[in-house]
Amino acid sequence: MSLVKxxxxxxxxxxxxxxxxxxxxxxxKISQSKKNxxxxxxxxxxxxxxxxxxxxxxxxxxxxxxxxxxxxxQKNKVIPDYRVGVSEEGDGNVKKLINLVITRQRWLxxxxxxxxxxxxxxxGTGRNINTPKQLAQFINEKLDINLAxxxxxxxxxxxxxxxxxxxxxxxxxxxxxxxHHRLEVDDMRGLFVSNDYCPFIILNRRDALAAQIFSFVxxxxxxxxxxxxxxxxxxxxxTTQNIDPEEVFCNKVAAELLLPExxxxxxFYTKVDIDGISELYKVSKIFIFYRLKELKKxxxxxxxxxxxxxQRETKENLRVKAETDKKGGGNYTNSMxxxxxxxxxxxxxxxxLENKIGYVEAANLLKFSPEMV
Numbered sequence: 069m070s071l072v073k074x075x076x077x078x079x080x081x082x083x084x085x086x087x088x089x090x091x092x093x094x095x096x097k098i099s100q101s102k103k104n105x106x107x108x109x110x111x112x113x114x115x116x117x118x119x120x121x122x123x124x125x126x127x128x129x130x131x132x133x134x135x136x137x138x139x140x141x142q143k144n145k146v147i148p149d150y151r152v153g154v155s156e157e158g159d160g161n162v163k164k165l166i167n168l169v170i171t172r173q174r175w176l177x178x179x180x181x182x183x184x185x186x187x188x189x190x191x192g193t194g195r196n197i198n199t200p201k202q203l204a205q206f207i208n209e210k211l212d213i214n215l216a217x218x219x220x221x222x223x224x225x226x227x228x229x230x231x232x233x234x235x236x237x238x239x240x241x242x243x244x245x246x247x248h249h250r251l252e253v254d255d256m257r258g259l260f261v262s263n264d265y266c267p268f269i270i271l272n273r274r275d276a277l278a279a280q281i282f283s284f285v286x287x288x289x290x291x292x293x294x295x296x297x298x299x300x301x302x303x304x305x306x307t308t309q310n311i312d313p314e315e316v317f318c319n320k321v322a323a324e325l326l327l328p329e330x331x332x333x334x335x336f337y338t339k340v341d342i343d344g345i346s347e348l349y350k351v352s353k354i355f356i357f358y359r360l361k362e363l364k365k366x367x368x369x370x371x372x373x374x375x376x377x378x379q380r381e382t383k384e385n386l387r388v389k390a391e392t393d394k395k396g397g398g399n400y401t402n403s404m405x406x407x408x409x410x411x412x413x414x415x416x417x418x419x420x421l422e423n424k425i426g427y428v429e430a431a432n433l434l435k436f437s438p439e440m441v
Contacts, residue, residue: 071115075135080110082141083128086170088163098123129167144170147261150315151300154255161250162259162298169243169261169268172412175433176241176266179419187264188239194292200320207288207325211235215328219348224277227350231284236411240291241266242284243409244273253386257300258283260290267291273406274393276385278352282322289318302355326351327359337365339374353378401436408434417441 084094084106091107098120099105106124108114116124125132134141147166154162190210197203207213211234218227232242245251251272257279259270269287271280282302290297295318301311303319327349334341337360346353357378360366366374405413413434420430420438430438 071117077110077112079135079141082143083130086144087128087167088160097127147296147298149298150312152310162256165249173263173266180265188267190238191267191291192294195294200317201324203321204324207292224350228281241268241409241411244271244407246403246407256298258287259298260287260296262294262296282351282355285322285325286318289321323359336367354382401440404435413441
């Protein structure tokens with residue numbers, strides 16, 4: 069295979085750094101050789117083949133032509149990482165996802181500006197609200213979320229859809245991970261990446277729907293505070309030393325919005341009560357347990373055993389969901405539609421129908437034929 073004649077070494081470096089890989093890791097992903105070939109290319113000691121350039125472009129999620137362009141690849145902004153206990157592989161996969169989101173935002177921002185759209189007027193409007201309860205009330209008012217409507221719904225899937233529609237109507241893009249992102253629940257539960265025109269919230273599809281609902285409202289906390297974040301914790305207590313205060317705050321916002329204190333009037337609640345509350349409010353049992361314990365509505369003598377029982381149930385439910393997802397497979401186009409999110413799909417599809425972008429560009433953005441939207 070012939071070598072390229074020259075290459076933009078700076079773009080090689082920026083593309084790699086944007087997805088959080090060092091040269092050794094990048095070399096291992098595109099070659100079976102033990103040599104650190106990526107470092108050699110970046111240092112100008114050797115040149116890649118055309119095949120290796122194609123592999124790098126796919127790995128870095130950039131067009132091949134950028135490696136030969138005089139224009140510099142934009143450096144990604146740093147997203148605060150509030151996760152705990154993350155593997156090296158999971159960390160790399162999250163950075164690849166962040167790079168994908170930021171790449172989409174750059175395209176969308178340019179397009180929306182050209183179409184005369186204004187900046188998102190809600191983003192960051194809650195940054196000066198000092199308590200989780202006040203911010204939860206503020207979010208309810210601005211997005212017109214009605215807890216009574218959520219309680220009427222029979223399925224968690226419908227509750228999440230209700231919340232997502234409220235949010236997308238305000239110009240906030242919402243997507244989910246798919247299998248090829250290779251992200252486990254412990255790697256990431258939610259992600260918020262700010263942008264003046266197209267802020268993004270991403271949820272982990274592998275998580276239980278009840279946990280996705282919690283994570284979604286948590287990320288709304290980040291949106292209204294305009295605090296970019298990648299998260300994997302559901303804990304809103306102050307007992308875990310490893311969790312950043314910003315994460316605890318946004319988790320408390322989710323607790324106040326989804327399970328307001330005034331909803332719980334009994335002196336003490338049992339496991340049977342928690343099961344019923346979970347079905348009614350569409351959130352996880354462990355989240356409900358922590359909320360009731362915080363409100364001092366769990367008897368102290370049963371708290372430890374009850375927590376252990378619910379945690380066992382939660383782990384088993386996630387295991388069953390993972391097995392079901394593997395067996396189910398799923399249609400690729402439908403999975404990508406869900407991953408992109410309705411607002412993103414509609415934006416790209418409309419611009420394609422109006423001949424503002426071509427078929428190839430639309431298909432590359434959507435990752436499927438625009439005629440399938």
